[in-house]
Amino acid sequence: MNDMPFGFSPSPGDDDDDRRKDDKSSGGSSSSGSGGTPNNPFGFNLGGDMGGAGFDPSQLGQMLSQLGQMISGMGSGMATGGSGGGPVNYSVAGNLARQQIGDFTPVSDGERTAVTESVRLAELWLDDATTLPAGATRSEAWTPVEWMEAAMPTFKRLCDPVAQQISNTWSTSMPEEMAQMAGPMMGMLTQMGGMAFGTQLGQGLGQLAKEVLTSTDIGLPIAPAGTAALLPEAIARFDDGLEIPSQEVMVFLAAREAAYVRLFTHVPWLRERLLATVEEYARGITIDFSGIERAATEIDPMQLLSDPSKIEELMASGTSFEPTTTEEQKAALGRLETLLALVEGWVEQVVGDALSDRIPSTAALTETMRRRRATGGPAEQTFATLVGLELRPRKLREASTLWQRVKESTDTATRDGVWAHPDLLPDGDDIDNPAAFIDRLIGGDTTSFEEAFAELEKSLADDDTDAIESGDQPPTESDSSDGGAHEEPGDTDPDAGDTK
Numbered sequence: 146m147n148d149m150p151f152g153f154s155p156s157p158g159d160d161d162d163d164r165r166k167d168d169k170s171s172g173g174s175s176s177s178g179s180g181g182t183p184n185n186p187f188g189f190n191l192g193g194d195m196g197g198a199g200f201d202p203s204q205l206g207q208m209l210s211q212l213g214q215m216i217s218g219m220g221s222g223m224a225t226g227g228s229g230g231g232p233v234n235y236s237v238a239g240n241l242a243r244q245q246i247g248d249f250t251p252v253s254d255g256e257r258t259a260v261t262e263s264v265r266l267a268e269l270w271l272d273d274a275t276t277l278p279a280g281a282t283r284s285e286a287w288t289p290v291e292w293m294e295a296a297m298p299t300f301k302r303l304c305d306p307v308a309q310q311i312s313n314t315w316s317t318s319m320p321e322e323m324a325q326m327a328g329p330m331m332g333m334l335t336q337m338g339g340m341a342f343g344t345q346l347g348q349g350l351g352q353l354a355k356e357v358l359t360s361t362d363i364g365l366p367i368a369p370a371g372t373a374a375l376l377p378e379a380i381a382r383f384d385d386g387l388e389i390p391s392q393e394v395m396v397f398l399a400a401r402e403a404a405y406v407r408l409f410t411h412v413p414w415l416r417e418r419l420l421a422t423v424e425e426y427a428r429g430i431t432i433d434f435s436g437i438e439r440a441a442t443e444i445d446p447m448q449l450l451s452d453p454s455k456i457e458e459l460m461a462s463g464t465s466f467e468p469t470t471t472e473e474q475k476a477a478l479g480r481l482e483t484l485l486a487l488v489e490g491w492v493e494q495v496v497g498d499a500l501s502d503r504i505p506s507t508a509a510l511t512e513t514m515r516r517r518r519a520t521g522g523p524a525e526q527t528f529a530t531l532v533g534l535e536l537r538p539r540k541l542r543e544a545s546t547l548w549q550r551v552k553e554s555t556d557t558a559t560r561d562g563v564w565a566h567p568d569l570l571p572d573g574d575d576i577d578n579p580a581a582f583i584d585r586l587i588g589g590d591t592t593s594f595e596e597a598f599a600e601l602e603k604s605l606a607d608d609d610t611d612a613i614e615s616g617d618q619p620p621t622e623s624d625s626s627d628g629g630a631h632e633e634p635g636d637t638d639p640d641a642g643d644t645k
Contacts, residue, residue, distance in 0.1 A: 231301075231305060231308075231309075231339070232305060232308035232309045232311075232338065232339055232342065233301070233304050233305060233308045233339055233342040233343050233346060234336075234339040234340045234342070234343035235297065235301065235343060235346075236343070237340055237343035237344060237347060238297075238342075238343040238344070238346040238347035238350065239293075239294075239297065239347065240347065241343070241344060241347025241348055241351060242293050242346075242347040242348075242350040242351040242354065243290060243293070243351070244347075244351065245347065245348055245350075245351020245352060245354075245355075246289045246290055246293065246351050246354050246355060249288050249289050249290065249355075249378060250288075250378050251288065252286045252287070252288055252377055252378075253377075256286050256377040257285075257286045259286075259377070259392075259395055260284055260285070260286040260375045260377065260395070260399070261284045263375075263392075263395045263396045263398075263399035264281060264284035264373050264375075264399045264402070264403055265284070266396055266399070267396055267399040267400035267402075267403045267499075268281065268403050270400065270499040270500060270503060271400060271403055271404060271407065271495065271496075271499045273498075273499060274495045274496075274498035274499035274557070275404070275407065275495045275498075275499075275557065275561055276557055276558050276561045276562075277407045277408065277411045277561055277564075278407070278411065279403070279407060280371060280403070280406040280407040280408075280409070280410030280411060281371055281372065281373035281402075281403055281406045281407075281410075282371040282372070283371060283372050283373070284372070284373045284374070284375075284399075285368070285372060285373070285374045285375075286374070286375060286376070286377050287360070287374045287375070287376050288376070288378070289354035289355050289376065289378070289379070290354070291374075292354050292357060292360065292367070292374070292376060293350050293351070293353075293354040295360065295367050295368055295369070295374070296350065296353075296354075296367045297350070299365060299366070299367055299420075300346060300350065302420050303420065303423050304342065304346060306423070306424045306427035306428065307427040308338070308339070308342045309427075310427050310428060311338075355379065356379060357376060357379060358375065358376060358379050358380050358383055358398055359373075359374065359375050359376065359398055359401065359402040359405075360372070360373070360374040360375075360402065361401070361402055361405035361406070361409075364419075364485050364488060364489060365416075365419060365420075366405070366406075366409045366416050368406075370410065371406070371410065372406070373399070373402045373403050373406050374402070375395070375398060375399060375402060380394065380395065380398060387510075387513070389506045389509065389510065390506070393504050393505075393506050393510075394506075394510065396500070396504060397496070397500060397504060397506070397507065397510045400496045400499060400500055401492055401496050401514070404491075404492045404495045404496055405488075405492055408488065408491065408492070408564070411564075412564045412565075414567055415488070415564070418484065418567060419481070419484060419485070422477055422480055422481040422484065423481065425473075425477045426474050426477040426478060426481070429471045429473045429474040429477070479573055480573075482539050482540070482573075483540070483544075483571075483572060483573045483576065484570075486539065486540045486541050486543070486544035486576065487544050487548075487570060487571065487576075489518070489541050489544065489545075490541055490542075490543075490544030490545035490546075490547065490548050491544075491548050491564075493511060493514075493515075493541070493545045494545055494548040494549055494552070496511070497511060515541060515542065518541060519541070540573070540576050540577075543576045543577065543579075544571075544576050546579065547571060547575065547576055547579040547582065548560060550579045550580075550583060551563070551579070551582075551583060551586065554583045554586075554587060555583075555586065555587055559586070559587075563586070
């Protein structure tokens, strides 16, 4: 028995030469107690002699090279913090994202000034189009790397549940025999899974960072609260070929960003609802092992190294080794798509109302943004890979039409007041049939709206009572964290929310 770890033999000496001669004379069939030979310390059947026709040394070299790169990457990731014990290695993700971004143009002072002035002007015009007050307290011009760093916490929130669920499903659903064989390697498999997710996330974020125009371009809030951020380099590429003055494009995109920030700032439940819906989708992920289990019973594991076609056969037969979509997940996906469409549709309407009389290209830019979202941009591709769903508002046009008809049938305050409580929002059927929603809102069945407003008023009253009993003053309008989302119904005429 040698003292070298992992079954490796020491440097060949005279005794080794003698043993190799004996092996050759016996056709390479001599074995030790472990079933191996000095040339094959693990006892695997390598398809004959190391130099024979059954084994290609170049393939082994490629395998070892890839394994070395993987282990090196794991060590580098863990040395810099790794995945923090989580299901995704975010150190690897960040490094790969920066490599994917590559060279970029630093933001100039002129670009920063242009962004600041565009946001300021957009906020001024938006005041005429919505009752929600301004939400941005600062404006910034970002490079792709700055967007990626700001986006990472949100993507952690989105990716962790999916990766964790897949990891748990892997360990709990793996066939018993397979689990026993893989038991000693589960720790390494977990790390490799974290690296795999980190690699996908890094590549996706790197590509996304070069294409997004604003911090809210994927429909989710990425920037810190109260920050409106635009990416001048990507906007310049977007502007190229549009035949629209660059200043108009900048103000239009600034208005969209500012409208998003208003909504996410003054509707505090909205961000959590979007992220929670993704988490709900993730919790339903299951993996069907039946395909790979059946294939594994038909293939001798000892043949996998000697016959590469067996590996291809195993992977090809494991087509069902994929996350399956349940009815609950489909329902969660439908709710997510509806909510994204409502948000995007509201932003589109508000920006159109604010700019249509001031910027001639508003209609053309609106249609361009619609097509950009509908054709599946980088955000959809990234989420389809990482989370198994697409952040695409499939009913954007219908949602925009619904908000327009609500305003025409009521007023701006009533339209924006719908965001005061999640139970007030239209659902997928309402988007398809705006008339029914408007009837409930202004003169038909208003039960759901009355109950939601009553619940909201009771919650606010309870907060005031608790503050008085504790000796604190009830929150005033200026320091209320819920701002416009809860103030709007109370700021209008008492009968405005229940017009008969």
